[in-house]
Amino acid sequence: MRKIKEFIIEKLILLCGVASIIFVVLILLFLLNEGLSLFKDIGPYEFVSGKKWYPISEPPQLGILPLICGSLLVTLGAAIISIPIGVACAVYIAEVAPSWIKDILKAGIELLAAIPSVVLGFIGMVTLSPLIKSVFNLPTGLTALSGSIMLAFMAMPTIVSIAEDALYAVPKSYKEGAFALGATHWQTIWRVILPAASPGILAAVMLGIGRVIGETMAVMMITGNAAKIPDGFLQPVRTLTATIAAEMGEAVVGSEHYFALFAIGLILFIISFIINLTADLFLHRKERR
Amino acid sequence: MVKFDVRNLSVRFGAFNALKGITIRVNANEILAIIGPSNSGKTTFLRTLNRMNELERAAIMSGTVELDGTPINAISAEALRKRVGMVFALPLPLPLSIFDNAAYGIRMHGGKSKQAVREAVEKALKQAYIWDEVKDRLGESAFKLSGGQQQRLCIARTLAVEPEVILFDEPCSGLDPISTAAIEEAMLKLKSVYTIVLVTNNVKQAARVGDRTAFFLMGDMVEIDKTDKIFTAPSDKRTGDYIMGKFG
Ligand SMILES: Nc1ncnc2c1ncn2[C@@H]1O[C@H](COP(=O)(O)OP(=O)(O)O)[C@@H](O)[C@H]1O
Ligand SMILES: [Mg+2]
Numbered sequence: 335m336r337k338i339k340e341f342i343i344e345k346l347i348l349l350c351g352v353a354s355i356i357f358v359v360l361i362l363l364f365l366l367n368e369g370l371s372l373f374k375d376i377g378p379y380e381f382v383s384g385k386k387w388y389p390i391s392e393p394p395q396l397g398i399l400p401l402i403c404g405s406l407l408v409t410l411g412a413a414i415i416s417i418p419i420g421v422a423c424a425v426y427i428a429e430v431a432p433s434w435i436k437d438i439l440k441a442g443i444e445l446l447a448a449i450p451s452v453v454l455g456f457i458g459m460v461t462l463s464p465l466i467k468s469v470f471n472l473p474t475g476l477t478a479l480s481g482s483i484m485l486a487f488m489a490m491p492t493i494v495s496i497a498e499d500a501l502y503a504v505p506k507s508y509k510e511g512a513f514a515l516g517a518t519h520w521q522t523i524w525r526v527i528l529p530a531a532s533p534g535i536l537a538a539v540m541l542g543i544g545r546v547i548g549e550t551m552a553v554m555m556i557t558g559n560a561a562k563i564p565d566g567f568l569q570p571v572r573t574l575t576a577t578i579a580a581e582m583g584e585a586v587v588g589s590e591h592y593f594a595l596f597a598i599g600l601i602l603f604i605i606s607f608i609i610n611l612t613a614d615l616f617l618h619r620k621e622r623r
Numbered sequence: 624m625v626k627f628d629v630r631n632l633s634v635r636f637g638a639f640n641a642l643k644g645i646t647i648r649v650n651a652n653e654i655l656a657i658i659g660p661s662n663s664g665k666t667t668f669l670r671t672l673n674r675m676n677e678l679e680r681a682a683i684m685s686g687t688v689e690l691d692g693t694p695i696n697a698i699s700a701e702a703l704r705k706r707v708g709m710v711f712a713l714p715l716p717l718p719l720s721i722f723d724n725a726a727y728g729i730r731m732h733g734g735k736s737k738q739a740v741r742e743a744v745e746k747a748l749k750q751a752y753i754w755d756e757v758k759d760r761l762g763e764s765a766f767k768l769s770g771g772q773q774q775r776l777c778i779a780r781t782l783a784v785e786p787e788v789i790l791f792d793e794p795c796s797g798l799d800p801i802s803t804a805a806i807e808e809a810m811l812k813l814k815s816v817y818t819i820v821l822v823t824n825n826v827k828q829a830a831r832v833g834d835r836t837a838f839f840l841m842g843d844m845v846e847i848d849k850t851d852k853i854f855t856a857p858s859d860k861r862t863g864d865y866i867m868g869k870f871g
Contacts (some may be wrong), residue, residue, distance in 0.1 A: 425678075507715045514675065515728035515784055516705035525731065530718055 365603065368596035372396075375590055377477070381597060387561040387572075389581065389591040395532035396594045400563045404478070404571035407564055412546045414491055417539055419486070421495030424538075427494070428501035429523055447491035455552030458484040461554060469566055476558030479567040485553050488608025496541060501510060501527060502533020540613035544606060550575040571610050624651040626818045627631045627672060632686035634667050634676060642665045643842040644710065649788075654819040656833030656850065657769035658826055660870065663839040665822040669702070672820065674700045688724060690788075697729060708781035711811040712793040716765035718801040721757050723775055724765045747783035750813065751775045752805045771802025778809065788818045796824055807832050826866055830854050838862045 372381065376396060423443075446498015462483060463475030504527050512522040528535070533552050550573075558570025559580065578595050585592040627649035628862040634642040642664045649655050657665050667676065674695060676682045688695045695703055716724050721860050729735055735743065748754040753775040757768070765776055766775075774794060781789060791810070795803040810819055823829050829836045830850060838848035838859070846859045857863045864870060 446870070488794065506716060507713065510678070510711070511677065511717060512727075512731075513678065514673065514704055514709040514711075516701045516703075517731050518701050521731055526717060571828075604691065615673045 340394050362603075365596060365599055368593060369600035372597045375593075381594070382601070386562060387577075389585070389594060394590050394594075396575070396590065398577075398594075398598060400561045400573055401574045401598065401602045402601070403563050404557070404561075405547065405575070406575040407478045407567065407571055408481040408485060408557060408573055409543065409546050411478060411567055412485035412535060413539075413543055415482060415486035416489040416493060416542060416546075420490045420538070420542065421497055421535060424494045424535075425492070425495035425523060427527070428498050429519070429527065444493050446487065447495075451488060451549060451552045452555075454484060454487060455555035458552065458556045466568075468472075472559060472568055474570060476556055476570050477568050478557060478564055478571045480553065481553045481557035481571070481573075482567065484556050485546045485549055488549060488552065489546045491537045492545055493542035496538035497531070498537045500531040500538060503534060504530045537595035537613060538610060544609060547602070547606060547609070548575065550579045554579055574602050578602075625649070626627075626651040626690040626691065627820075628673075628687075628692070630687045630689075632668070632671060632688060633684070634664070635683045636679070636681045640842055642671075642859060645844045647837060647844060647847060649818060651704055651818050652814055652816075653745070654814050654821055654832050654836040656829035657820065657822045657839060658824075658829045658836060658838035658865070660865065662841075664842045665839050666792055668839070669709065669792050669820060669822055672788070672790060673704045673709055675704075677707065685713055704720050704786055706786050707788045707790065708784060708786035709790040710774070710778050710781055710792065710794050712768055712796050714777050714797075716768070716773050719765060720762050721765050721768070721776060722761035725779045725783055727780055732784065743783050743785075744779075744812040747777075747779040750782050750809065751779035752809045753779060769802075771798045771805070774798060775804065775806060775809070778806065782813075786817065788820065789813070791819065791821045791823075793822055795828065803828070826868075838865060840865070 361516075381396060381398060382402070383399055384395065385399050386395040386397045387400055388395040423439070427439055431439065433546060458480060459476075464478045465475070466472065467475030467478050508526050508530055509522055512526045517525070552575050554576035557573065557576065559572045559576060560570035560572075561572045561577070564571045578598055582592070582595055585595055625648045628648070629647045629649075632645045633640065633641055645664075645668060647655075658698065659665055659692065670676045671684060671688060671693070676684065677700065689696070690703070690706070690712060698706075717727060719727065723745060725748055726740050729743050730742050742774065745754065748757065753772055756772060757776070762765075765773060768776060768797040778789075778794070795806055798806070807828065810821065814834075819830065821829070835847060836850045836853045838845045838853065838857075838861075840861060846857060846862045848858070853862060854866060857866065
């Protein structure tokens with residue numbers, strides 16, 4: 335009886351595992367199928383480097399360079415803001431803070447992670463963008479900068495918590511070795527602990543950035559959605575993700591526009607694949623050394 | 624000349640008394656060996672001398688420790704640790720090259736030219752009896768060295784800072800006899816310049832290199848005397864029993 339139960343449970347788990355792999359493969363196939371259909375009509379190079387995105391004009395102009403630039407700009411800004419602050423925060427929590435401050439900070443960061451991105455986007459829309467509008471004296475506060483700041487808030491919890499784990503994982507012996515040589519606490523952090531934790535910190539950064547690239551709702555609400563190649567952080571931009579989310583509902587199934595949105599999905603997939611791959615390569619190179 | 628003057632030193636970890644009123648003088652240019660079964664407070668004693676115990680939040684210390692007549696609490700922890708180096712039981716190279724490991728302390732304290740750093744590293748590696756084995760592979764990762772070599776590298780790293788006192792905490796516990804012999808030889812040479820406190824779980828090692836030997840038991844110092852005397856005619860029966868291997 336017992337044996338049969340074990341057997342059934344085992345097979346069920348196997349089934350779940352196999353099913354999840356199959357789903358992923360099916361999704362990828364669907365994406366490939368729909369996305370690649372576009373390239374019967376326009377060349378991939380033209381698609382990626384085209385400067386105009388007018389999907390409903392006649393004939394539609396489907397160039398996603400502005401969208402790629404928008405995504406890159408917003409992501410870059412978010413990275414510039416969130417990486418230093420996130421890593422510094424992790425160092426503070428792991429190495430410096432007395433335990434009661436540590437508890438408060440960790441609770442705060444968990445809370446930040448738990449806020450749905452729509453809510454963050456909404457808060458940003460009503461507080462952050464008016465602020466940016468008045469500080470920089472702009473016609474609109476819905477800019478790449480607003481998006482970057484908002485996304486930095488979203489990347490931060492991931493970066494802080496994973497970087498913190500990486501810092502805790504540094505063997506205590508490294509620290510003691512440095513202290514025993516007369517290093518100050520700061521020297522120990524800077525010259526021993528951070529370098530030793532760097533693979534983990536890099537992974538934290540990659541995962542944080544990964545979250546930022548895939549983020550949709552908040553950026554759609556706050557970046558202004560102008561499909562134009564931006565020449566600075568203070569202009570409205572539109573990202574790849576926001577484009578899919580905003581236009582999928584109105585695109586006619588089977589039209590070029592429809593296929594183009596899938597092709598954008600494919601591009602996003604490739605971008606995140608490359609990010610993961612580089613992170614992986616980097617981590618392994620560190621390991622081998 | 625007295626280097627370290629320790630009077631009535633007690634250390635508690637929470638409610639647990641790890642050291643119960645230890646009074647010891649460490650003379651300059653001697654090797655003071657400390658023996659005793661595990662958990663008798665030997666490591667705790669060493670870590671008080673360079674204020675490493677302060678890194679443990681639970682540790683509470685009382686009594687006085689003076690280095691050259693100055694209470695160690697009157698010296699900054701960093702300056703003290705520069706003067707009082709420590710070598711741990713397990714070799715702890717940092718994830719760096721051999722050269723960078725040896726140069727680590729000097730570079731951190733700064734103020735030396737590249738050339739001076741190179742000279743100091745070479746001198747330290749020679750003093751630690753490892754120069755010949757690594758001189759052609761200074762750029763390789765320190766983790767590629769054997770355990771015994773790593774430990775000698777750690778000794779070199781400590782020597783390079785040019786401390787006055789070196790605390791060894793069971794430095795040979797995981798090493799083969801040949802590495803152990805090399806380290807003991809290094810210690811005997813070094814004592815002309817440095818003061819050495821050697822905690823060892825190997826009674827014979829204390830007999831080989833110690834000028835004086837102290838016997839610790841459960842947080843008390845049972846006895847301290849010339850090494851010959853401890854090993855031939857200890858005044859406390861427990862010392863004799865421990866040396867004979869009756870417990871521990
Ligand atoms: N950080 C600490 N917290 C609590 N107890 C400790 C700590 N360090 C050492 N002890 C206790 O103090 C006693 C003496 O330890 P130690 O000095 O390491 O002994 P030894 O080096 O002679 O083996 C042990 O019982 C140990 O459990
Ligand atoms: Mg010990």
